[in-house]
Amino acid sequence: xxxxxxxxxxxxxxxxxxxxxxxxxxxxxxxxxxxxxxxxxxxxxxxxxxxxxxxxxxxxxxxxxxxxxxxxxxxxxxxxxxxxxxxxxxxxxxxxxxxxxxxxxxxxxxxxxxxxxxxxxxxxxxxxxxxxxxxxxxxxxxxxxxxxxxxxxxxxxxxxxxxxxxxxxxxxxxxxxxxxxxxxxxxxxxxxxxxxxxxxxxxxxxxxxxxxxxxxxxxxxxxxxxxxxxxxxxxxx
Amino acid sequence: xxxxxxxxxxxxxxxxxxxxxxxxxxxxxxxxxxxxxxxxxxxxxxxxxxxxxxxxxxxxxxxxxxxxxxxxxxxxxxxxxxxxxxxxxxxxxxxxxxxxxxxxxxxxxxxxxxxxxxxxxxxxxxxxxxxxxxxxxxxxxxxxxxxxxxxxxxxxxxxxxxxxxxxxxxxxxxxxxxxxxxxxxxxxxxxxxxxxxxxxxxxxxxxxxxxxxxxxxxxxxxxxxxx
Numbered sequence: 356x357x358x359x360x361x362x363x364x365x366x367x368x369x370x371x372x373x374x375x376x377x378x379x380x381x382x383x384x385x386x387x388x389x390x391x392x393x394x395x396x397x398x399x400x401x402x403x404x405x406x407x408x409x410x411x412x413x414x415x416x417x418x419x420x421x422x423x424x425x426x427x428x429x430x431x432x433x434x435x436x437x438x439x440x441x442x443x444x445x446x447x448x449x450x451x452x453x454x455x456x457x458x459x460x461x462x463x464x465x466x467x468x469x470x471x472x473x474x475x476x477x478x479x480x481x482x483x484x485x486x487x488x489x490x491x492x493x494x495x496x497x498x499x500x501x502x503x504x505x506x507x508x509x510x511x512x513x514x515x516x517x518x519x520x521x522x523x524x525x526x527x528x529x530x531x532x533x534x535x536x537x538x539x540x541x542x543x544x545x546x547x548x549x550x551x552x553x554x555x556x557x558x559x560x561x562x563x564x565x566x567x568x569x570x571x572x573x574x575x576x577x578x579x580x581x582x583x584x585x586x587x588x589x590x591x592x
Numbered sequence: 593x594x595x596x597x598x599x600x601x602x603x604x605x606x607x608x609x610x611x612x613x614x615x616x617x618x619x620x621x622x623x624x625x626x627x628x629x630x631x632x633x634x635x636x637x638x639x640x641x642x643x644x645x646x647x648x649x650x651x652x653x654x655x656x657x658x659x660x661x662x663x664x665x666x667x668x669x670x671x672x673x674x675x676x677x678x679x680x681x682x683x684x685x686x687x688x689x690x691x692x693x694x695x696x697x698x699x700x701x702x703x704x705x706x707x708x709x710x711x712x713x714x715x716x717x718x719x720x721x722x723x724x725x726x727x728x729x730x731x732x733x734x735x736x737x738x739x740x741x742x743x744x745x746x747x748x749x750x751x752x753x754x755x756x757x758x759x760x761x762x763x764x765x766x767x768x769x770x771x772x773x774x775x776x777x778x779x780x781x782x783x784x785x786x787x788x789x790x791x792x793x794x795x796x797x798x799x800x801x802x803x804x805x806x807x808x809x810x811x812x813x814x815x816x817x818x819x
Binding site: 409448468 | 726
């Protein structure tokens with residue numbers, strides 16, 4: 356039997372130092388599925404793993420391959436900068452641009468060069484996602500005027516508009532009420548099916564894994580020396 | 593209205609000096625604010641303190657330092673003189689240097705605070721959307737810090753208009769050449785020209801009031817946007 360080529364292949368080791376504390380993330384996962392739910396208690400390094408995959412933190416050793424594309428590999432010296440990884444990333448708390456309205460936020464990545472898309476500039480790709488995510492009425496509003504669900508959909512639209520090669524989501528449902536959470540899980544499920552790109556989702560909610568029918572990567576909890584940092588970060592995640 | 597014609601050269605010079613100093617302060621203060629907020633180098637806090645010093649030093653002390661620095665007998669001043677045939681002392685350019693040094697803290701301090709307050713995850717989001725670092729700075733970091741920088745710049749302009757002590761020491765008070773509005777007021781009072789002094793004082797007050805009002809409005813809109 357020929358083993359299918361892995362769609363998601365991650366093996367890395369990264370150390371995060373903050374003063375006297377030290378946290379080491381050591382994970383390895385490879386699967387033929389296009390969906391991976393990264394699951395673990397608070398402080399297990401879920402967000403760090405996502406930042407490594409996005410190229411925002413450089414692991415000491417290992418490799419990251421998504422959909423057959425190598426983004427990082429210490430063995431061959433490949434380390435694509437974040438801007439060339441072509442990943443759609445939805446950050447925890449969404450990290451929307453506070454000085455831009457919804458339409459400008461979504462169109463941000465389509466404008467290359469030194470200037471942001473002007474207010475009111477209409478790009479059919481942007482308008483399509485605004486329509487699909489029911490954001491047309493909010494197109495001219497600023498992030499601080501949006502509800503949690505609207506922010507989340509804006510962040511998702513912003514990540515998808517540039518047709519990324521993979522989608523990374525960091526606790527995307529954490530700030531939403533259960534009803535909205537279910538709805539958005541279904542939306543995400545349909546979206547992944549349609550786009551056919553690898554989807555990596557970080558969560559501490561086991562229901563997310565179940566609902567998406569995904570492969571899971573369980574990160575271990577406390578491992579001794581970094582106990583204090585776990586407890587400190589516990590409230591935030 | 594005879595008064596206004598007499599006041600114009602001094603007011604024009606004050607505006608020229610203040611605008612030039614503000615432009616230099618804007619570029620230098622923004623760069624320094626960013627460097628101090630993001631740079632990791634030894635002596636960072638010392639640099640911050642040294643650049644803040646002109647705000648608290650007596651103007652005469654600052655004027656003395658600047659004279660020592662740019663006079664023809666100094667290394668820098670001597671080099672400028674022999675290389676470019678450039679003598680700065682008692683020119684309007686010397687007044688610009690004095691005003692720049694005095695106003696720099698009013699821009700680089702708020703710029704530093706604003707840059708430190710920019711959410712790094714928002715910058716990371718811009719990176720993931722395909723932007724190179726310089727574009728992230730121009731399209732995300734700078735716009736988010738801009739209201740604070742602009743408010744500081746308006747204060748710097750008002751402060752440059754009011755600059756007197758250090759300017760008098762390095763640029764003197766040559767009517768029509770280096771006599772700024774504040775120096776003209778001093779001269780008018782000394783000469784007992786009370787009407788002229790009053791008129792110049794009123795002009796200066798109105799200009800500074802307008803600038804401060806604009807700065808206040810900017811700060812209000814900046815705090816609203818960040819809420």
